[in-house]
Amino acid sequence: MSTTFDEDVEAEKASPPTKRQKRAARIADAASGGIRSILVKLLLLGIVDAIAVYAILVLALSQEWLVLAVVVGVTALVNWIYFSRRTLPAKYLTPGVIFLVLFQVFVLVYTGYVAFTNYGTGHNGTKEQAVSSLMAASLERVPDSPTYQVTVVDQLGTLGLLVTAPDGEASLGTNDQPLQQVDPSDVENGKAVAVDGWTTLQFSDVIARTSEITELAVPFSDDPNDGAIRTPDGSSGYLYTSNLEYDEAAGTMTDLSTGTVYSDTGTGAFTAEDGTEILPGWQITVGFDNFVRAVTDSRLAGPLVYVTLWTFAFALISVATTFFLGLFLAIVFNDMRMKGRRYYRVAMIIPYAIPSFLSALVWAGMMNESFGFINQVIFGGASIPWLTDPWMAKLSVLIVNLWLGFPYMFLICTGALQSIPEDVNEASTVDGASAWQTFRHIKLPLLLVSVAPLLIASFAFNFNNFNVIYMLTNGGPRDTGAPIPVGFTDILISMVYKVAFTGQTRDYGLAAAYSIIIFIVVAVISIIAFRRTKSLEEIN
Numbered sequence: 001m002s003t004t005f006d007e008d009v010e011a012e013k014a015s016p017p018t019k020r021q022k023r024a025a026r027i028a029d030a031a032s033g034g035i036r037s038i039l040v041k042l043l044l045l046g047i048v049d050a051i052a053v054y055a056i057l058v059l060a061l062s063q064e065w066l067v068l069a070v071v072v073g074v075t076a077l078v079n080w081i082y083f084s085r086r087t088l089p090a091k092y093l094t095p096g097v098i099f100l101v102l103f104q105v106f107v108l109v110y111t112g113y114v115a116f117t118n119y120g121t122g123h124n125g126t127k128e129q130a131v132s133s134l135m136a137a138s139l140e141r142v143p144d145s146p147t148y149q150v151t152v153v154d155q156l157g158t159l160g161l162l163v164t165a166p167d168g169e170a171s172l173g174t175n176d177q178p179l180q181q182v183d184p185s186d187v188e189n190g191k192a193v194a195v196d197g198w199t200t201l202q203f204s205d206v207i208a209r210t211s212e213i214t215e216l217a218v219p220f221s222d223d224p225n226d227g228a229i230r231t232p233d234g235s236s237g238y239l240y241t242s243n244l245e246y247d248e249a250a251g252t253m254t255d256l257s258t259g260t261v262y263s264d265t266g267t268g269a270f271t272a273e274d275g276t277e278i279l280p281g282w283q284i285t286v287g288f289d290n291f292v293r294a295v296t297d298s299r300l301a302g303p304l305v306y307v308t309l310w311t312f313a314f315a316l317i318s319v320a321t322t323f324f325l326g327l328f329l330a331i332v333f334n335d336m337r338m339k340g341r342r343y344y345r346v347a348m349i350i351p352y353a354i355p356s357f358l359s360a361l362v363w364a365g366m367m368n369e370s371f372g373f374i375n376q377v378i379f380g381g382a383s384i385p386w387l388t389d390p391w392m393a394k395l396s397v398l399i400v401n402l403w404l405g406f407p408y409m410f411l412i413c414t415g416a417l418q419s420i421p422e423d424v425n426e427a428s429t430v431d432g433a434s435a436w437q438t439f440r441h442i443k444l445p446l447l448l449v450s451v452a453p454l455l456i457a458s459f460a461f462n463f464n465n466f467n468v469i470y471m472l473t474n475g476g477p478r479d480t481g482a483p484i485p486v487g488f489t490d491i492l493i494s495m496v497y498k499v500a501f502t503g504q505t506r507d508y509g510l511a512a513a514y515s516i517i518i519f520i521v522v523a524v525i526s527i528i529a530f531r532r533t534k535s536l537e538e539i540n
Contacts, residue, residue: 045082049075058156074098115512118268118286121505122279127264130282131246132176134253134270135224136217139240148229148237149191152206152213153198159209161218162200163229163237164192172198178219179229206234253278290513299483303495310394311491315462318401319455325402326409327447331439334417345414352407360471363400367472390488393473397489401468405458412454416447452533459529460522464493492518 052075059068081087081094117123125133151162153172160174162184170192171179184192194200206213217228220239227241245254251264262270262278269281294300329348333341351359366373367386375382386396420443428438469475475490475498485498492514500511 041082045079048078061156061158111512111515114508115290115516116285116287117283117509118281118289119283119509119512120507123268123281123283125280125282127282129176130269130280131224131253132219133280134278135242135244135246136175136228138243139217139228139230140243141230142227142239142241145239148239150229150231150235150237151191151193152201152209152231152234153195154201155198159212159216160198161216161229161231161237162192162195162198163218164190170195173218173229175216175218178221201234210234286509290509291517294510294513294517303479303482303484303486306488307486307490307492307495310489311463314394314397314401314465314491315459317398318405318462318465319458321398321402322405322409322458323413323451323455325406326411327413329406329410330413330417334414345410348410349407351403352411356404356467357471359404360400360468363396363403364472367396387473388477390477393477393489397468397472400472401462401465404468405462408458412451413447416450417443419450420446448533453530456526456529456533460526463491463522464518465491466493466497469494470497 052071055071056068059065059071078094078098081090146166148166149164151164153160153162158174160172160177162182163171163173163179165171168190170182170184170187172182172195173179182192182195184194185196186192186194201209213234214230214232217230217240219228220226224242224246227239229237230240231237243256245256246252247254253262253270254260255262260272262272262276265271266284267277267281268284268286269277269279271277294304332338333344333348335341338344364387367375369375369383369385369388372386374386375384385392387393424442424446425438428442433441469489469491473487473489475487475494477489478485478487484495485503486495490498496511496514496518499514500506500508
């Protein structure tokens, strides 16, 4: 006798839920949460929204509309995901995706963007910012300038001047925004002292921020040639005009004192006919110029060649020495006949447990030529230039990196050896193989199956091992003949750091180009090495 559909539904409702259904219900209840979970969710979302609102205000003031739209969109999406009951998987994926985009994708994309620009010292902003900076740097007070009454105001850390002209008209401006007429919210004795949306600085605050206030140069109008208002004391302002005259239509900057005309020739700076540039300039897209300059510039070619060779040598020697020392110790301490093996193993791990930058600093002190422990105690007062001679410094770096790296190889080799079945030893012994033959033809190939990918990862790590180089030698001893601040123990990553962040000129575009080249080199080597290691899997 067949049942109707309604009867089947009623029967399913009457039947007790299965274990899977109960588990699913518990997960759904936990995801939706009780009162406590809802309160925690509201608190966290409130913090996120508060940060987003602050970011939106800052971005609106700086007119970064694209970034502002992204912030608004992401904030709205996050709120929808966590207030919706239909987006359970997204609630777990969203934090990871956001952090991945912020700390991985954005960094890679921005590095790639910088590599195709002239971003660096003297080329940090836009052309409008460069013009304003040049005009402000050459300002001189107009002799017959009227006195403007000023009030210093603040908005989210940005200082501005509330200016009252002799005719009583009130205007407000900042370093980046020219004076705009406003309606003051408070006037005392004909002087505007407050305006909506801005905080008026008290006398004590003005004194505390005197250096910032005296550097303020508020453009008088949209035309930079009209000059700017500056104040020496935070209460009175005067008109200053520049020794430079900017012609926006012609794209030229004229020095009024000498008559020299500087033109925009497409290099990101105003340039005279004799090639002289006035800085700051502005950021422009230069295409592949940074990549071409990185490998063809005669001044950079010499340092780049020996730094690249040393980088490969450092990475290869470090991997080889740490692996073979770690493997040797793993074999020794894996022998069941040795007593106290666990204590020896703990002692082997100590260098790995100490932060590498601290160990490098300790080694730098011990290797000091004048008063280091090694020279004074071990070698009886010798003057061995561990860190000041180019070749000895390289040897020192390798020794310290061996000290830091062998415990890791010791751990992974110990685990790999213990995973090899004991039957292998018994079978090889029965076949008459010696201990060396067993290790070479059986154990080592089996060991490399699991260890080879880690060796590739170790090579990639040492190829960019910034810590040990920077903390031990800082890349030194310095190559005084190089046009960039590079030393004989610098590897590519430390050289990139010095190109970007040290010296009088900092070339972020060139450093980003080097970073991309390093990434490509490591990626190609890793891909080739991983393909090679696939042949080892046939052993299993």
